Amino acid sequence: MKIAEQEIILTSAHLIRDVTCTLLMPEEGAFAEPLNLLLLNDGQELENLKLIDTLENLYTRNCIKPLLTVAIHAGDERIQEYGIAGQPDFKKRGAKANLYTQFIITELLPFITQHTGIEHFESTAFAGCSLGGLTAMDVAWNHPDLFDRVGAFSASFWWRGKDLAKGYTDIDRLMHTMIKNTPGKPDVKFWLQTGTKDETADRNKNGIIDSIDDTIDVIKELLAKGYERPADIQYLEVLGGTHDPDTWGKAMPKFLQWAFGRTVI
Numbered sequence: 001m002k003i004a005e006q007e008i009i010l011t012s013a014h015l016i017r018d019v020t021c022t023l024l025m026p027e028e029g030a031f032a033e034p035l036n037l038l039l040l041n042d043g044q045e046l047e048n049l050k051l052i053d054t055l056e057n058l059y060t061r062n063c064i065k066p067l068l069t070v071a072i073h074a075g076d077e078r079i080q081e082y083g084i085a086g087q088p089d090f091k092k093r094g095a096k097a098n099l100y101t102q103f104i105i106t107e108l109l110p111f112i113t114q115h116t117g118i119e120h121f122e123s124t125a126f127a128g129c130s131l132g133g134l135t136a137m138d139v140a141w142n143h144p145d146l147f148d149r150v151g152a153f154s155a156s157f158w159w160r161g162k163d164l165a166k167g168y169t170d171i172d173r174l175m176h177t178m179i180k181n182t183p184g185k186p187d188v189k190f191w192l193q194t195g196t197k198d199e200t201a202d203r204n205k206n207g208i209i210d211s212i213d214d215t216i217d218v219i220k221e222l223l224a225k226g227y228e229r230p231a232d233i234q235y236l237e238v239l240g241g242t243h244d245p246d247t248w249g250k251a252m253p254k255f256l257q258w259a260f261g262r263t264v265i
Contacts, residue, residue: 001059002027003052010111014102017075021108022046023115024069026059034122036067036260037112039104041082041132043071048245054252063253064260065122070112072104074132082135083159085142087174090163101139109146125259127151127191129248134159134175137190141179144186151191151255153248154198154241157214164203173214179221190222191234191258193251195241212237234258 006023022043046052051069058064075081083094085101104126113119126147128136133155140147162172171177198211206213219233227233236254241247 001056003055003059005052008115010107012103012107014099014107015075015081015096019075019103019108020044020073022071022073024052024055024071026055026066033066035116035118036065037121037124038067038069038256038259039108039124039126039136040069040071041126041128041135042074042078042130044073045129045245046071049249049252051249051252054249054256058253058256063257063262065262067256067260068112068116068121070108072108078131082131084134084138084174084178087161087178089159089174090161090166090172094159097135097138100135101142104139105143105146123148123260125149125151127153127255127259128155129153129245130243131156131159137175138178140188141182141186144188147188149189149191149259151193151259152215153193153251153255154195154211154243155192155215155218157218158210168203170217173217176214176217176221179218179225182225185225185227189232190227191236191255192219193236193238193241193248193255195238195243195247197240198243211243 003024004027008021010019012019079093080096081100083097085098088094124147126136126140133152137150137152140150157175159174160172161174162168192215194212194215199209201210203210222233
């Protein structure tokens, strides 16, 4: 099954720039069943992720339900627009994450509704890689009325409020603290991935790289909230996986089948 690709440009009042988005849908266009929605950060990496090839293969094998993918291209201020809304890191990166969140909620999602004529998708997921994964997690966690699934590939869960050289401890990790301090239990399901060669850094010298440690600790915080494995949380650790689109692209089919699959995997 072939994928139809459309590039659109939204002028964002929040980000004060034009935002390019690539829309991907099966060419057939008309479906007898409800459509699903996936927002994907760092949409400029579509080719490197080989996402179109992956989608065509999954459709051909009847593995996933009809899906509209909206790949949001990052701008020149990616390091400022991505992150945790309202909580810049210790270097003041992510200072515009709240504006990016508002772009998603008040500009992009309404545009998608207007563009497709669909007000309610069967399922809506937000996914991203690295800092884009952290951002997707933040937006979905804080807006469970809009998103019911999140995919975080090698997410930057190290994002912290204090420099390592200035008395940092694990409680300075912003995502972990946000999860812990959020009242209640947002109705969201989580798919998390790391690679065993994501990095070499090992802050606590426990023989496990920080990327894996930080992701496992996010899972621990989710479990403490009452989420369960595997019903609510899936974790994929890729042996030899590196911090790049090649690894994330190879992991993408597992995420897509988890989020939009026709059968439980």
